[in-house]
Amino acid sequence: MNTHGHEHVIEVTDLKRVYGGGFEAVRGITFSVARGEVFALLGTNGAGKTSTVELLEGLAPPSGGRVRVLGHDPYEERDAVRPRTGVMLQEGGFPAELTVAETVRMWAGCTSGARPVGEALETVGLGKRAGVRVKQLSGGERRRLDLALALLGGPEVLFLDEPTTGLDAEGRRETWDLVRALRDGGTTVLLTTHYLEEAEELADRLAILHEGRIAAGGTPDEVTSAQPSRISFELPEGYFLGDLPALGELGVVGHEVDGRTVRLRTHELQRAATGLLVWARDARVELRRLDVRPASLEEAFLGIAGRASALAARKEEVGA
Numbered sequence: 324m325n326t327h328g329h330e331h332v333i334e335v336t337d338l339k340r341v342y343g344g345g346f347e348a349v350r351g352i353t354f355s356v357a358r359g360e361v362f363a364l365l366g367t368n369g370a371g372k373t374s375t376v377e378l379l380e381g382l383a384p385p386s387g388g389r390v391r392v393l394g395h396d397p398y399e400e401r402d403a404v405r406p407r408t409g410v411m412l413q414e415g416g417f418p419a420e421l422t423v424a425e426t427v428r429m430w431a432g433c434t435s436g437a438r439p440v441g442e443a444l445e446t447v448g449l450g451k452r453a454g455v456r457v458k459q460l461s462g463g464e465r466r467r468l469d470l471a472l473a474l475l476g477g478p479e480v481l482f483l484d485e486p487t488t489g490l491d492a493e494g495r496r497e498t499w500d501l502v503r504a505l506r507d508g509g510t511t512v513l514l515t516t517h518y519l520e521e522a523e524e525l526a527d528r529l530a531i532l533h534e535g536r537i538a539a540g541g542t543p544d545e546v547t548s549a550q551p552s553r554i555s556f557e558l559p560e561g562y563f564l565g566d567l568p569a570l571g572e573l574g575v576v577g578h579e580v581d582g583r584t585v586r587l588r589t590h591e592l593q594r595a596a597t598g599l600l601v602w603a604r605d606a607r608v609e610l611r612r613l614d615v616r617p618a619s620l621e622e623a624f625l626g627i628a629g630r631a632s633a634l635a636a637r638k639e640e641v642g643a
């Protein structure tokens with residue numbers, strides 16, 4: 324239990340994973356997931372998402388730190404954890420010649436308390452595809468079959484590794500609805516994703532991983548509001564930056580000028596935008612190409628990736 328009385332179903336403390344050649348893929352991360360929460364691990368390619376999830380699933384022991392799932396060590400106490408968790412891997416890799424129903428039946432044979440095959444397929448919208456061979460399924464249908472198998476034992480904790488990769492917009496929305504329904508039913512979900520929109524739609528809390536570390540974490544709102552909003556526009560003919568109202572008084576925390584284009588960053592979007600628009604009205608000028616962009620998870624993500632690559636470039640410059 325944590326201090327707010329919520330049960331932590333997943334607890335990760337200073338977790339590390341070092342691969343054979345000595346490469347540190349996970350470099351000391353700490354987070355927890357409460358029962359009934361959807362938690363998203365976001366990150367660039369190679370950030371360490373899969374390496375982390377595999378440790379949570381008990382597929383390998385950590386190189387350092389601690390993992391607890393439902394109060395147990397998922398690697399050492401696999402028998403206690405495995406029956407209560409569902410895992411959807413990135414590539415299911417089923418025998419291509421089996422039908423959808425046969426695949427589920429085969430899986431059900433290895434799952435304690437498995438749901439009926441038909442029900443499992445209906446849940447993911449594959450009811451009508453039961454007799455089709457796996458090799459004839461589309462990429463999206465295969466992902467849904469992966470999901471049906473992960474849900475077969477009615478898990479308390481569900482691990483979804485990039486659940487909507489390869490799905491079209493409609494398939495993605497259906498999967499989101501399903502994840503929400505599972506969450507509402509009390510299932511705890513940990514998902515990895517490349518899609519910021521997916522994290523924004525689903526996650527109660529999230530962590531952005533970068534190079535094996537958590538670069539930002541919290542609710543989507545917390546992560547987003549740490550980033551500035553942006554305003555850009557073209558300076559009217561005959562006007563200079565100095566003709567605008569004092570930027571500091573508008574709540575602007577940074578600016579760039581590129582030719583006639585002005586870009587402003589602010590944590591007080593309404594104040595800055597109002598100040599600018601009132602100035603333009605009074606000066607009887609039009610702010611062409613005006614673009615007002617509230618902080619978003621995407622901006623936060625790009626900020627982290629951008630900042631990190633800028634740092635890496637600087638290190639290279641000084642030969643670090």
Ligand SMILES: Nc1ncnc2c1ncn2[C@@H]1O[C@H](COP(=O)(O)OP(=O)(O)OP(=O)(O)O)[C@@H](O)[C@H]1O
Pocket residue numbers: 342343344346348366367368369370371372373374375
């Ligand atoms: N078995 C392995 N041996 C050595 N290095 C590995 C191994 N598996 C992964 N890595 C490296 O560890 C880092 C993290 O990989 P990981 O697959 O966890 O990232 P990810 O965030 O899941 O990326 P993606 O979004 O591309 O799936 C990468 O640099 C990867 O090359």
